[in-house]
Structures are given as structure tokens and as C-alpha cells.
Amino acid sequence: MVKGSFTDESFWSVQIDRLWKARIIDGYNLLPKLLPDFISKVEIIEGDGGIGTVKKLSFTKGINGNGFVIEKIMALDRDCYLIKDTVINGGLIGPRLISYSFEHKFEKISDHSTLVKLTVEYESSDEYPLSVEEQNLLIVRMTGIMKAIEGYLHTHPTAYV
Template identity: 25%
Template sequence: MVVGKVTDECPVAVSVELLWKVVFTGDVSIFTKACVGLVDAVEVDGDGGPGSVTTMKLNPAVGDAKVFKTRLLSRDAAARVVKSELVVEGGELAGQMKSQVSEVKVVPAGEAACVVHMTVEYERVDGAPLPPADEAMIVQGYLSLIKKVEEYLVAHPGKFA
């Protein structure tokens, strides 16, 4: 049962192909380079396909969050859609969230631009919806990674082309 659903989108000043390659193909070495200062390390448990668990170790500058784990549910390269679920293991989050599923769709918006559409569905342990500010914070957390990659790619044109 889904209690809450949050959607947002953000324009990105790089091509859909390049953003997809760096963020969503499963090549963690490229993603880690592009997220320097935000993500310190990325580990994948599995073959990178559905069922694989990705662990991101966040930089202390990010704040209280130290580790972020997701399980890949599906990746459709033709449609440029990725769906994953947050792996809730202990800590403060386990006391609050029963489940959280995110879907990211990347659509072209010109030759060197795209738009990232983000949807997060969640269910809390207590069954109540999150306050709007907390919902916004969840989506912005995901989109901040996209914006960090965009910043890196714009500053280093051709590096991953």
C-alpha cells in the first residue's frame, strides 16, 4: 500500500545519452568521479542488473546521512527509465519507513539537454503521509545527485563522451 507519492522534475544541460551513461548504466567508476565531494564511494552487490544492491557512501559534508542503499528493480535503456527501492536496514530510517520506491525517467529536451522526471512512492511504518517539507526533501536528495553530475559534465565537456 502506497501512502505518499511525490513527483518533481529538473532540466539538465547535458544530452540524455550522456546523463544516462554516467548515472544509470551501472558504471560506478564514472558516477563516483562525477559526484566527487558528494559521494565518496559506490559499491554494487550483484551483476548490476535487477536485484543488485548499490551502496553509496556519502561525504560527511552531506550531513547526517552516511550510507544510502538501493535495490535495482528495473532498468529500461530504450525508454530511459530506472526503478529502484530504498533498502531500509536499521537506524532512524527503519523506524519511519516501510518502503520507498523511486522511478527516474530521462527525456530529451534538445541536442544537449534533457529533463529528469522523478517519482517517489513511499509507505511509512505509522501509515501517515510525510509532511510536505519532508516529501520535498526526499525528491531533492535524488535530484541533487543529478545536478552534481550535470555540474561535473558541464565543467568537463567530452570527458565521458
């Protein structure tokens, strides 16, 4: 078993409050509408959206054989724009990873731009850390979700204000 982590930063041309509300607060409603070829539905299994909430993201067929991911919110600070989700079932849990989590920290750059820092922590089920390709796959998925939200917010300027 190997414990590891990696980080990524991305800039988005959207106000921090709108991006936070669309991605974190209402993502369970918005993501299946924006990404129907990737996410078929998002369900809240337990909780009210705060710490301890368990969400299930169901993927369309053909997404690397993974039909779902169940995540639990481990940390949520609305004032600091920080959320940490731990995957508790599905996704890469199984042959490759014992556990993994995503922490998103949103930072205001200007009135119309936001920096999102992503930190992924994991524990592999073998003696090898995640390869650069495996890390990039997770980053690309997160970036794709954010690009879809950014595009939606640009074309709907009154959404999530």
C-alpha cells in the same frame, strides 16, 4: 501505515545519452569523485548493473545520521531511459518508512537538453504521509546529484559521449 507517492520534474542542459551514462551507467564511479563531501563510495554488492543489481551508497558523516543506503534495481530500460531503484536498507528505512523507491525517467527535449521525471513511492511506518519538507529533502538530494553531474559534463565535453 500510509502508502504515498510524489513526483518532480527537472530540466538539464545535457544530451540525454551523456546524462544517462554518467548518472545511471557509471554513477557508482563518478558520484564519489564529484560529491566527496556527501558520498564516500558506491559499491556494487551483487549483480552486473542490470535488474536485480544491489548497490550500497556510503555517505560521509553528518548526513542526517544515515551512513548508507542499499538500493536494488527493480526496473531498467536502457531504450526508454528508465530506472527504478528500491531502497532495501538504510536511508529513511526504519522509524519513518517501511519502504521507498525512486523511478527516474529521462526524456529528450532537444539535442542538448533532457527532462528527468522523478517519482518516489513509499510506505510510512506510521499513520502519516511524508510531509512536504520530507519530500523536498529527497528531491533536493536528487537534484544536487544531478547538478553535480551536469556541471561535470559541461566542463568535460568529451566525457560519456
